[in-house]
Amino acid sequence: MSGGSAPPPRPAVDGAGRWIDRLFSAHAIALYLFLYVPISLVVLFSFNAGDRTGELRGLSLRWYERALDDPFATGALANSLIVGAWTAVLATTMGTLAALALQRTPKAVRAVFDAITYVAIIIPGIVIGIATLIFFVNLFAWINPQLAAVWAVAGLSGPPKIGTGLHTIVAAHVLFTMAIVTVLVRARLAGMDRSLTEASFDLFATPFRTFVEVTLPQLRPAIIAGALLSFTFSFDDYVIASFVAGPGKPTLPMYIFSSIRRGITPEINAIATMVLTMTAMLLVVVGLIYRRSLRATAAQRAAERLDAEEGAP
Amino acid sequence: MAPTGRRRWRSTIATVLLLLPAGAWYALMLLAPLVILVVFSFGDRAPEGGYLPALTFANYQELPTRSTAFFNALWMATGGTLLCLVVGFPLAYYLATRAGSKRTLLLVLVVVPFWTSFLIRTYAWLTILGNKGIPALLDSLGFGHVVLLNTPFAVMLGIVYNYLPLMVFPLYVSLERLDKRLIEASKDLGAGRWATFRQVTLPLSSAGLLSGVILVFIPIMGEYIIPAMLGGGKVFFIGNALVDLFLQSRNWPFGSAVAIVLILVILVAVTVYLWLGSRGRGTREVSLL
Numbered sequence: 105m106s107g108g109s110a111p112p113p114r115p116a117v118d119g120a121g122r123w124i125d126r127l128f129s130a131h132a133i134a135l136y137l138f139l140y141v142p143i144s145l146v147v148l149f150s151f152n153a154g155d156r157t158g159e160l161r162g163l164s165l166r167w168y169e170r171a172l173d174d175p176f177a178t179g180a181l182a183n184s185l186i187v188g189a190w191t192a193v194l195a196t197t198m199g200t201l202a203a204l205a206l207q208r209t210p211k212a213v214r215a216v217f218d219a220i221t222y223v224a225i226i227i228p229g230i231v232i233g234i235a236t237l238i239f240f241v242n243l244f245a246w247i248n249p250q251l252a253a254v255w256a257v258a259g260l261s262g263p264p265k266i267g268t269g270l271h272t273i274v275a276a277h278v279l280f281t282m283a284i285v286t287v288l289v290r291a292r293l294a295g296m297d298r299s300l301t302e303a304s305f306d307l308f309a310t311p312f313r314t315f316v317e318v319t320l321p322q323l324r325p326a327i328i329a330g331a332l333l334s335f336t337f338s339f340d341d342y343v344i345a346s347f348v349a350g351p352g353k354p355t356l357p358m359y360i361f362s363s364i365r366r367g368i369t370p371e372i373n374a375i376a377t378m379v380l381t382m383t384a385m386l387l388v389v390v391g392l393i394y395r396r397s398l399r400a401t402a403a404q405r406a407a408e409r410l411d412a413e414e415g416a417p
Numbered sequence: 418m419a420p421t422g423r424r425r426w427r428s429t430i431a432t433v434l435l436l437l438p439a440g441a442w443y444a445l446m447l448l449a450p451l452v453i454l455v456v457f458s459f460g461d462r463a464p465e466g467g468y469l470p471a472l473t474f475a476n477y478q479e480l481p482t483r484s485t486a487f488f489n490a491l492w493m494a495t496g497g498t499l500l501c502l503v504v505g506f507p508l509a510y511y512l513a514t515r516a517g518s519k520r521t522l523l524l525v526l527v528v529v530p531f532w533t534s535f536l537i538r539t540y541a542w543l544t545i546l547g548n549k550g551i552p553a554l555l556d557s558l559g560f561g562h563v564v565l566l567n568t569p570f571a572v573m574l575g576i577v578y579n580y581l582p583l584m585v586f587p588l589y590v591s592l593e594r595l596d597k598r599l600i601e602a603s604k605d606l607g608a609g610r611w612a613t614f615r616q617v618t619l620p621l622s623s624a625g626l627l628s629g630v631i632l633v634f635i636p637i638m639g640e641y642i643i644p645a646m647l648g649g650g651k652v653f654f655i656g657n658a659l660v661d662l663f664l665q666s667r668n669w670p671f672g673s674a675v676a677i678v679l680i681l682v683i684l685v686a687v688t689v690y691l692w693l694g695s696r697g698r699g700t701r702e703v704s705l706l
Contacts, residue, residue, distance in 0.1 A: 120610075124610070128507055128510065128511045129511070131507045131508065131511070132507075132508055132511045132512075132523075135504065135508050135581070136526060138578070139526075139527070139530045139578075139581070139582075140526075140530070142538070142541035142542055142545060142578070143530065143533065143537075143538065143541055145541060145544065145545065146537060146540065146541045146544075149544065156549070157544045157549075159549065197438075198438040198439045198442065199439065201435045201436070201438060201439065202435065202436055202438075202439035202440070204435055205432045205433075205435035205436040206436070208428070208432050209432055209436070217436070217440070220443050220447070220448070223447070224443065224447055226635055226683070226687070227447075227639075227680075227683070228635065228636055228638065228639020228640075228656070228679070228683070229639065229641075230639045230641055230655075230656045230659055230660070230679075231639065231676060231679065231680060232447075233663075234450070234454070234659065234663055234672070234673075234676055235446065235447055235450035235451060235454065236446055236450065237663065238450045238453050238454065238457070239445060239446050239449065239450045239453075241467075242453065275446065276446070278442065279442060279443070279446050279447060282439055282442065286439065336532065339534075340534050340535055340536070342535075342536055342642060343641050343642065343656070346660070346664070347663065347664070357534070357536050360536055360537070360540070361536060361642075364540060364543065364646065368543065368544065368547075372540065376534070376537040376540065379533075379534055379537060380533055380534070380537065383532055383533050383534070384529075384533075387529065387532055
């Protein structure tokens with residue numbers, strides 16, 4: 105998304121060229137309609153006063169009230185927010201740490217780790233769902249008897265039985281969002297100015313202080329982008345969650361999917377519109393953060409150039 | 418500043434500690450399960466569902482019973498990818514040739530739908546294609562009763578709708594980087610529009626084209642939501658077969674065999690992608706000489 109000045113489009117000199125230009129424009133307009141009309145209809149019908157999606161009978165907010173009063177819907181929303189937040193925190197931390205470590209590992213280790221990272225990103229959600237399901241089933245089959253044995257030895261009654269729940273969804277989501285964070289942070293590290301780190305060392309800063317005061321600020325945009333991406337992917341996921349969710353603790357996409365199966369009502373549209381609004385606000389926040397950091401970098405560059413010019417003569 | 422032995426040792430430990438959480442996560446939750454998946458695929462189904470240790474090829478011999486799901490996914494992923502490419506290329510080209518601020522806005526408008534919920538985007542078509550939507554409109558216009566929902570057409574539409582942005586980004590990036598002077602040179606040398614496109618634009622954007630194709634093809638192969646929602650159980654993908662086998666009938670060994678075939682198809686796709694990528698790079702260097 106470079107805002108830089110692009111070479112102006114080549115002027116269409118002949119009639120055929122103008123026609124081709126118009127065709128391209130018409131095609132683009134058609135595609136934008138194709139992308140936006142369906143979503144707009146979802147939003148429109150969320151304000152329907154009637155009972156059916158598809159027949160607009162006046163406008164009202166009743167479906168929003170209904171959705172917000174529905175304990176299953178709000179419970180599912182709460183579950184999704186919890187899962188998304190934990191996923192974002194864990195994936196960002198572990199992904200960033202791995203990216204930092206990969207800077208200093210031997211080439212072979214890095215190649216293997218990169219390959220696994222790309223596998224985690226490219227593999228379809230359905231396979232991640234199966235893989236994590238298998239992991240947890242084996243883990244619980246092994247750990248629960250152990251716990252029961254320990255409890256029996258200790259003479260306690262009612263050993264805990266660990267099962268699936270929100271924590272297993274978080275674990276599965278972290279698997280692929282962590283990989284995305286690693287890729288983002290590594291890209292940023294590659295483009296980073298090493299001389300600043302060296303300067304910090306030359307000024308006798310400890311490695312930790314150098315990290316906190318020099319490296320971390322430069323990585324911030326990538327880390328924030330990674331966290332928000334992790335949250336969004338987690339919040340949006342249906343397939344993986346449907347494999348590893350615990351009984352009675354659905355996420356919002358799971359709730360939406362099962363409501364659609366039961367029958368379409370404008371309540372789904374109301375929930376969808378609220379989700380869309382939330383995502384849009386998140387996007388605006390990301391955009392603002394990014395623009396600010398871009399401007400800060402530009403200002404820093406300008407200051408450096410000025411310093412260099414003053415120091416030159 | 419020569420690092421002493423002890424310092425190097427400490428630095429190694431730090432690196433290992435930094436890498437450990439992510440590494441352990443991958444090992445336990447991705448690599449080990451993939452190994453278990455292979456083992457399971459040679460096992461028996463336990464009477465109450467799940468896995469019973471055995472060494473049998475029965476699950477692989479049973480695979481043809483799910484061939485419809487495989488071929489549905491395969492031809493729809495291929496067709497959907499090609500459609501995204503044909504529809505997305507002109508848009509990417511249009512975007513790459515706009516002036517600065519207008520281009521940024523148009524690009525953001527392609528990005529936004531990609532960020533909104535996949536489920537909601539697919540749901541949007543449910544009403545449009547359902548009986549109260551386009552079919553009712555066509556009926557009132559005198560086209561008779563047309564069924565759109567729960568058909569391959571609906572699934573294909575959902576695929577193109579959801580995956581088009583993923584095709585447009587990489588195409589846009591490679592077209593934007595393309596040196597426009599080369600196109601002008603080609604025209605100055607008397608090449609027509611089509612010849613310029615075929616001999617200059619297309620080869621120089623092949624990297625983006627390849628990324629777009631792989632980015633779109635692989636997730637469609639593993640698609641579950643679109644066929645489940647817009648195909649209504651009539652258009653069945655591998656993903657739907659896997660959900661059925663793992664969550665409903667709990668036939669894990671057979672499900673593992675199906676999953677392994679899906680993984681193999683994806684591996685083949687990635688291998689072809691890497692091979693074409695390296696070959697493309699080779700020829701470009703040669704042509705520059």
